[in-house]
Amino acid sequence: MSSTIERVVRQRPPGMNEQTGKRARGPAGKVAAGQELEHLRELLLGQDYQALLELKRQLGNPERFSRQLAGVISEALSLRIARDSSVSSVLAPTIERALSESVARDPGHLADALYPVMGPAIRKSINEVLSQTLQTFNQLLEESLSVRSLLWRFDAWRTGRSYSEVVLMKTLVYQVEQVFLIHRETGLLLQHVVSEQAITKDPDMVSGMLTAIQDFVNDSFEVRNGDSLSTLKLGDLTVHVEQGPHAVLAAVVRGNPPASFPALLRDTQEDLHRQMSHSLQTFTGDSEPFLRIRPLLERCLILQTQREKEGRRTPWLLYLLLAGVMAGLGWWGYQAYQERRQWQAAIEHLGAEPGIVVTGVQQRDGVYRIEGLRDPLARAPAQVLQESLASPPPADYVFSTYVSLDEPLVRARLLRALEPPPGVTLDYADGRLQVTGRAPLPWAERFRQSWPLVGGIQAVDESGLTVFDAGAERALAQQAALERQFETLQRELGAEAVWFEVGETGLPPGEPGLEQARVLAGKLRELVRMANRLDHQLVVYLSGNTDESGTLAFNQTVARKRVTVVKTALIELGLPEFLFQPDNGDQSRRQERSVRARVVVF
Amino acid sequence: MIQKKICLLGAFSVGKTSLIQRYINSLFSDRYHTTVGVKVDKKMVDVDGQALMLMIWDIAGEDAFTSIKPAYLRGMSACIVVIDGTRRNSFDVALSVHEMVRQQLGEIPVVFALNKADLKGEWTLGEEQLRTLAQLGQPMLETSARLGQGVNEMFMALARRLC
Ligand SMILES: Nc1nc2c(ncn2[C@@H]2O[C@H](COP(=O)(O)OP(=O)(O)OP(=O)(O)O)[C@@H](O)[C@H]2O)c(=O)[nH]1
Ligand SMILES: [Mg+2]
Numbered sequence: 001m002s003s004t005i006e007r008v009v010r011q012r013p014p015g016m017n018e019q020t021g022k023r024a025r026g027p028a029g030k031v032a033a034g035q036e037l038e039h040l041r042e043l044l045l046g047q048d049y050q051a052l053l054e055l056k057r058q059l060g061n062p063e064r065f066s067r068q069l070a071g072v073i074s075e076a077l078s079l080r081i082a083r084d085s086s087v088s089s090v091l092a093p094t095i096e097r098a099l100s101e102s103v104a105r106d107p108g109h110l111a112d113a114l115y116p117v118m119g120p121a122i123r124k125s126i127n128e129v130l131s132q133t134l135q136t137f138n139q140l141l142e143e144s145l146s147v148r149s150l151l152w153r154f155d156a157w158r159t160g161r162s163y164s165e166v167v168l169m170k171t172l173v174y175q176v177e178q179v180f181l182i183h184r185e186t187g188l189l190l191q192h193v194v195s196e197q198a199i200t201k202d203p204d205m206v207s208g209m210l211t212a213i214q215d216f217v218n219d220s221f222e223v224r225n226g227d228s229l230s231t232l233k234l235g236d237l238t239v240h241v242e243q244g245p246h247a248v249l250a251a252v253v254r255g256n257p258p259a260s261f262p263a264l265l266r267d268t269q270e271d272l273h274r275q276m277s278h279s280l281q282t283f284t285g286d287s288e289p290f291l292r293i294r295p296l297l298e299r300c301l302i303l304q305t306q307r308e309k310e311g312r313r314t315p316w317l318l319y320l321l322l323a324g325v326m327a328g329l330g331w332w333g334y335q336a337y338q339e340r341r342q343w344q345a346a347i348e349h350l351g352a353e354p355g356i357v358v359t360g361v362q363q364r365d366g367v368y369r370i371e372g373l374r375d376p377l378a379r380a381p382a383q384v385l386q387e388s389l390a391s392p393p394p395a396d397y398v399f400s401t402y403v404s405l406d407e408p409l410v411r412a413r414l415l416r417a418l419e420p421p422p423g424v425t426l427d428y429a430d431g432r433l434q435v436t437g438r439a440p441l442p443w444a445e446r447f448r449q450s451w452p453l454v455g456g457i458q459a460v461d462e463s464g465l466t467v468f469d470a471g472a473e474r475a476l477a478q479q480a481a482l483e484r485q486f487e488t489l490q491r492e493l494g495a496e497a498v499w500f501e502v503g504e505t506g507l508p509p510g511e512p513g514l515e516q517a518r519v520l521a522g523k524l525r526e527l528v529r530m531a532n533r534l535d536h537q538l539v540v541y542l543s544g545n546t547d548e549s550g551t552l553a554f555n556q557t558v559a560r561k562r563v564t565v566v567k568t569a570l571i572e573l574g575l576p577e578f579l580f581q582p583d584n585g586d587q588s589r590r591q592e593r594s595v596r597a598r599v600v601v602f
Numbered sequence: 603m604i605q606k607k608i609c610l611l612g613a614f615s616v617g618k619t620s621l622i623q624r625y626i627n628s629l630f631s632d633r634y635h636t637t638v639g640v641k642v643d644k645k646m647v648d649v650d651g652q653a654l655m656l657m658i659w660d661i662a663g664e665d666a667f668t669s670i671k672p673a674y675l676r677g678m679s680a681c682i683v684v685i686d687g688t689r690r691n692s693f694d695v696a697l698s699v700h701e702m703v704r705q706q707l708g709e710i711p712v713v714f715a716l717n718k719a720d721l722k723g724e725w726t727l728g729e730e731q732l733r734t735l736a737q738l739g740q741p742m743l744e745t746s747a748r749l750g751q752g753v754n755e756m757f758m759a760l761a762r763r764l765c
Contacts, residue, residue: 121667129639186607186677187642188657204605208642208657215673216639285604285679 126220133213151199174255175303180207181272181290182248183283187211190247190283191290193297198254210239210250244269246280251300261302268296339393343368346388353384354406356399368395375404377412403455410456417454418447424465433457436464479534486530490599493523497594498566502547504593505561507569517566520597521573527599528579540579541598542567547591566595605655606764607677611670611703612684613695614663617717620747621684622660625757630748637662640674647761654761664695672706680711680760687718687725687744693735700738711763712740715756719746 041049058064081087102110177198181191189207194200214229232239240257242249242265249269253261272293273280279289347370351358355378360371370381381399385392404410411428420426424437433451444467451457498507498516507513524540531538544559544566571577610618619637623629626645641660646653661674675681683699686692700712714735716727735742741759745752 125638125668133639183677186605186657186679187659188605188607188677202644204644204655204657205642208607208644208659209640212640212642212659212674215671215676219671219673285606287603287605 129216129220133209133216151197173304174253174257176251176253176257176261176301178203178252179297179300180210180248180250180252181293181297182207182211182250183280184211184244184246184248186283186285187215188283188285188287190280190287191294191297193294193301195301195303198252207250210241211248214241214248240265242266242269244273246283247272247276249297249300257302258304264300264302268300271296342389343393346385346392349388350381350384353381354378355404355409356381356384357402366393368393369398370395371398372400373402374399375406375409376401377409377416378404405456410454413456414451414454417450419443420447428457431456431458432461433459434461434464438466438468441467441469482530482534486527486534486536489523489527489530493520493527493597493599496520496523497592497596498562498569500562500593500595502549502593503558505558505565507565514569517569518573520566521570521575524570524575524579524597524599528575531601536601538579539581539600539602540575541581541600542570543596543598545592545594545596547593562593562595603653603655604765605657606679607657607659608760608764609659609661609675609678609681610684611661611675611681611699612663613686613689613692614665616663616684616686616689616692617715617745617747618663618682618684619660621682621715621717621745621753621756622658624747624750624753626658628750630750645757647758649758649761649765652765654765656757656761664699670699670702672702675703675706678707678710679764680713682713682715682756682760684715684717685727687716687727688721690726690731693727693731697734700740711760712738713756713760714738714740714742715752716742716744717747719744719751720748 045052058068077087099110175195175198178192178194178200180189180203182188183190187208187210189204192200192203192207194203200206210232213232217223217229228241228243230241230243232241236254238253238257240251240253240262242251242262247269249265249272251261251265275296276290276293347358347361350356350370351372355375356372357374358370358372362369362371372381374381381397382392382395385395407428411426414426414428414433418426420435420437421439421443424435424439424443427434427436435447439447444465451460496516496519498513498520500513507517528538542563544561544563546555546558546562548555550558567580570580610622612618614636615634619635619641620630622643623631626643637660639662643658643660645656645658647656648654659674659678661670662668664670681703683696683703684692685696696714700714703710703712718725732742743752743756743759745756747753
């Protein structure tokens with residue numbers, strides 16, 4: 001469509017624009033002929049002709065044409081752009097002109113429009129430039145550094161010291177490593193000095209880049225006349241720049257130089273300009289004349305070393321400490337592991353102890369809590385632990401009481417409950433209790449009552465037990481002793497007698513006879529008491545004796561009288577009358593005047 | 603020993619950095635890293651027995667948004683204006699750059715490098731442009747950083763004019 005219009009427009013004869021409207025209102029003849037022609041056209045072309053006319057009118061009227069074109073112009077442009085680049089080349093000069101016109105009229109408009117774009121773009125560009133140039137610069141310096149570190153290693157090897165020692169020795173508070181004198185205009189290096197330790201690479205290029213950086217800074221930021229870059233910082237390297245009218249003095253410093261350092265640079269700069277004023281102004285690339293100011297520059301290569309500088313020194317003490325801590329931790333860990341193992345073994349050991357059941361072990365804040373059951377007769381857990389652990393850790397023992405059927409415990413309980421007397425042994429195994437030995441009856445009786453209460457005993461074997469009754473035996477022995485005593489007393493009684501004078505039958509007071517009767521009574525009383533204890537029935541026979549001086553009958557009478565007297569005296573002395581049996585008159589002792597007593601047991 | 607500062611100028615991407623790389627390190631890369639700001643390099647040359655050190659400033663090329671910073675041109679003894687034969691626009695830039703140099707530094711030795719000679723088939727420079735250049739009275743050399751063609755010669759031509 002657009003191409004059709006284009007063609008129509010192109011083929012249009014010049015001037016047609018203005019004429020189209022006027023033709024209809026031409027002279028009459030022409031009009032008639034025209035009308036005929038018109039008619040013919042209409043006949044020939046019909047509706048198409050009207051449409052064609054309409055189109056023609058549209059094209060002829062700038063306003064209508066423009067309106068028509070407005071509908072398609074962007075599409076047309078995009079189609080053409082897709083085909084070739086003619087649109088941009090046609091538009092470019094116009095846009096350029098329009099832009100410059102706009103700027104000429106009021107730069108503010110464009111500036112405002114571009115502001116959001118320009119700000120970030122400029123910032124980005126500046127950042128990039130700075131970082132790239134600095135990087136290049138940094139690289140140069142860094143490389144010289146690595147060379148220097150190589151030198152240090154070499155130095156260490158040569159002198160047989162450790163590398164760290166050399167580093168330590170060479171560690172600085174600050175050092176001015178290099179000084180550049182740069183021609184301000186060209187950025188060419190006029191003179192360059194390096195400190196002994198420092199090694200530099202390509203001072204010419206450094207000089208050029210430094211100048212470029214300065215140029216860049218001066219150009220990129222609105223700086224007042226005379227202002228310029230004075231320091232650059234890269235890690236612990238600082239580049240101090242002192243500007244002069246014709247030359248720039250730049251010092252590369254590692255560390256922090258004293259506050260007086262910039263002043264030193266300034267003084268040097270002034271001296272330089274005084275001495276080399278002419279050479280500087282006429283410099284064309286020959287740095288030869290500047291050789292003689294080297295001492296001036298070297299004056300700036302100041303340094304201060306410090307052996308004890310903290311930041312650089314390898315912190316051996318710290319390492320040692322760390323190693324110590326690590327070793328300590330390791331040891332502690334090992335100890336803890338060992339302790340744990342021992343502890344576990346100890347707990348097992350405790351569980352194996354008869355009468356102790358461990359049901360749980362917990363550890364909280366280093367204190368163990370051991371829970372379980374314990375027979376009252378079992379050993380104390382702490383004591384058991386002491387056997388497997390030299391020093392058991394602090395622990396709380398929480399044990400409930402129970403009755404254990406473990407053999408050692410049953411045995412202990414047996415001993416405790418039955419208390420076997422000496423000579424009796426209790427053997428317990430597999431639920432069978434065997435009793436052997438001699439046991440007194442009461443114990444045997446108690447044993448028979450108690451063993452079922454002990455628990456854990458299913459059967460008792462008494463076949464080896466002899467039971468004896470101690471009380472009965474003792475009674476017998478006592479009786480025998482009494483018997484013997486009794487007999488002795490009987491014999492003693494036989495030796496006693498109450499004596500009478502010739503013919504006498506009384507026991508007058510004050511005479512020895514009474515006393516003798518009293519002795520006799522004592523013995524008899526003793527014998528009676530014993531007989532009571534021995535459960536004997538006892539009879540006392542009194543026999544009267546006379547000498548042979550009288551007649552038999554008289555003598556018999558005297559003897560009877562004498563017996564009666566003694567008997568009466570004995571009864572008076574407290575002996576019961578029924579003891580005395582009438583004597584048969586047996587006069588066993590013919591030649592004495594006495595009464596004797598004899599005891600018979602029946 | 604004499605030192606001289608020379609600059610490579612021209613539109614962006616015409617091959618300034620490539621030419622210097624070729625000249626100093628005998629290297630070429632197809633990859634394009636636009637130069638930001640300046641990169642300074644150096645090269646010792648021997649001109650008829652006399653040592654000359656060229657401090658070569660590779661200056662970021664001109665494009666629609668950045669023009670060459672005059673500050674970088676200060677103190678230069680000569681310059682190489684590089685034109686990319688395949689880009690008409692770089693020719694226009696070369697002319698304006700040359701004009702700028704003349705205004706700032708007066709008549710100093712200039713060499714026009716018609717670079718990318720290896721792409722001659724795609725060159726858009728016509729007779730007319732070459733004539734315009736010739737009228738400036740400065741030497742012109744066809745160079746190719748890719749092939750190394752004309753590079754040494756160009757730097758030597760400039761060095762010779764500096765002594
Ligand atoms: N074929 C060919 N390509 C080249 C030649 N010289 C440079 N180039 C290429 O052109 C592109 C631009 O090269 P650069 O050297 O970076 O251009 P420049 O002039 O430094 O560009 P800016 O730094 O942006 O100003 C790179 O892709 C190069 O590989 C040449 O002689 N022949
Ligand atoms: Mg470049």
